[in-house]
Amino acid sequence: MQLYRDLDSLSTEIRSGALTIGNFDGVHLGHAKIAQQVRKRADEVGGPAVVFTFDPHPVRLLRPELAPPPLTWTRRKVELLGQLGIDAVIAYPTTPELLQLTPDEFFQQIIVQKMAAKAMVEGPNFNFGKDRAGDVQTLAALCQKNGIVLDIVEPLTRPGETEYVSSSRIRKLIAQGDVELACEMLTQPYRIRGMVTHGAGRGAHLGFATANLEAVDTLVPEMGVYAGMSYRGDEIYAAAINIGPNPTFGEKARKIEVHLIDFQGSLYGEPLEVSFLSRLREVTTFPDVEALKNQLDKDIQTTIQTFQNYQSKSSRSTA
Ligand SMILES: Cc1cc2nc3c(=O)[nH]c(=O)nc-3n(C[C@H](O)[C@H](O)[C@H](O)COP(=O)(O)O)c2cc1C
Numbered sequence: 151m152q153l154y155r156d157l158d159s160l161s162t163e164i165r166s167g168a169l170t171i172g173n174f175d176g177v178h179l180g181h182a183k184i185a186q187q188v189r190k191r192a193d194e195v196g197g198p199a200v201v202f203t204f205d206p207h208p209v210r211l212l213r214p215e216l217a218p219p220p221l222t223w224t225r226r227k228v229e230l231l232g233q234l235g236i237d238a239v240i241a242y243p244t245t246p247e248l249l250q251l252t253p254d255e256f257f258q259q260i261i262v263q264k265m266a267a268k269a270m271v272e273g274p275n276f277n278f279g280k281d282r283a284g285d286v287q288t289l290a291a292l293c294q295k296n297g298i299v300l301d302i303v304e305p306l307t308r309p310g311e312t313e314y315v316s317s318s319r320i321r322k323l324i325a326q327g328d329v330e331l332a333c334e335m336l337t338q339p340y341r342i343r344g345m346v347t348h349g350a351g352r353g354a355h356l357g358f359a360t361a362n363l364e365a366v367d368t369l370v371p372e373m374g375v376y377a378g379m380s381y382r383g384d385e386i387y388a389a390a391i392n393i394g395p396n397p398t399f400g401e402k403a404r405k406i407e408v409h410l411i412d413f414q415g416s417l418y419g420e421p422l423e424v425s426f427l428s429r430l431r432e433v434t435t436f437p438d439v440e441a442l443k444n445q446l447d448k449d450i451q452t453t454i455q456t457f458q459n460y461q462s463k464s465s466r467s468t469a
């Protein structure tokens with residue numbers, strides 16, 4: 151899997167393939183449906199399967215106050231799209247000049263000249279060019295004129311639901327703490343990353359050392375205690391996560407704390423990734439430290455169980 155950040159250094163392997171343009175934030179099941187069609191068309195035309203995405207999202211430049219926190223950082227998006235059979239991702243720098251291109255100019259300069267696309271795949275609500283003036287009808291006409299195959303893939307709806315799976319819907323679920331339902335709509339459990347910094351130095355004494363995460367650049371779930379996993383390089387640990395203050399100790403600041411089960415050692419200064427499987431409970435004020443420790447014991451047991459269930463479910467689905 152290749153990540154490109156401009157179109158000048160594009161190797162020829164990136165040209166003449168099947169292309170989709172979009173934000174792909176979170177990489178959910180609807181995105182997977184599009185990626186599958188891109189893969190199929192790429193094989194038919196004998197070229198690469200390519201995702202073209204803007205980095206940062208245009209809304210971040212045009213209306214920063216409206217830009218929601220993203221669900222994925224670029225490298226993670228690339229990783230997830232790679233798992234769906236995509237060969238290359240272009241994370242194109244969003245510049246004011248680029249946003250000035252009319253739909254026609256964008257199509258000619260990017261899709262035809264730079265990418266030489268042979269096939270395109272989009273959803274029905276695709277817009278492109280200055281002021282989002284181009285839509286799927288515009289795109290269909292341009293593709294036809296240039297001999298490019300175009301598929302419009304219907305948005306994915308889960309069985310029994312009417313609202314389709316979307317990044318904004320998943321964003322809402324995570325902001326409310328419903329990481330479990332979000333997980334069912336994503337191709338992988340929701341993940342954040344951060345750097346481990348020093349906290350109050352209490353955790354180890356309690357018998358539950360917690361890595362405090364800072365510099366998280368994507369959406370942080372609602373406050374609460376969660377069961378999940380933590381990734382330290384190639385190592386994976388079951389992890390009990392606390393997002394919130396430490397009211398038992400009179401601390402009001404929101405922290406993101408991760409206890410890695412069966413890990414010993416130092417994590418200070420390291421990057422750490424954490425994913426969320428389920429929300430266990432609210433952050434509570436305990437009458438004393440003993441009561442907190444008893445509850446932490448229970449949280450850890452539930453986390454181990456949740457982790458094991460997840461692992462056996464994912465090994466069944468890949469078997
Ligand atoms: C899984 C988990 C759940 C927690 N739940 C609570 C809680 O409900 N109430 C609370 O006051 N602190 C809770 N804590 C936070 C501990 O109070 C905190 O980890 C401890 O004070 C250590 O802080 P330090 O890392 O700054 O030293 C929780 C921590 C973990 C790992």
Ligand SMILES: Nc1ncnc2c1ncn2[C@@H]1O[C@H](COP(=O)(O)OP(=O)(O)O)[C@@H](O)[C@H]1O
Pocket residue numbers: 346347348349350351352353354355358359360361362408409410411412413414415416417418
């Ligand atoms: N199982 C573990 N989970 C999380 N952190 C651990 C673990 N074992 C050791 N550590 C280390 O201990 C630190 C946390 O200890 P703690 O006493 O809670 O201090 P702090 O308040 O500085 O976070 C982590 O940042 C990490 O370097």
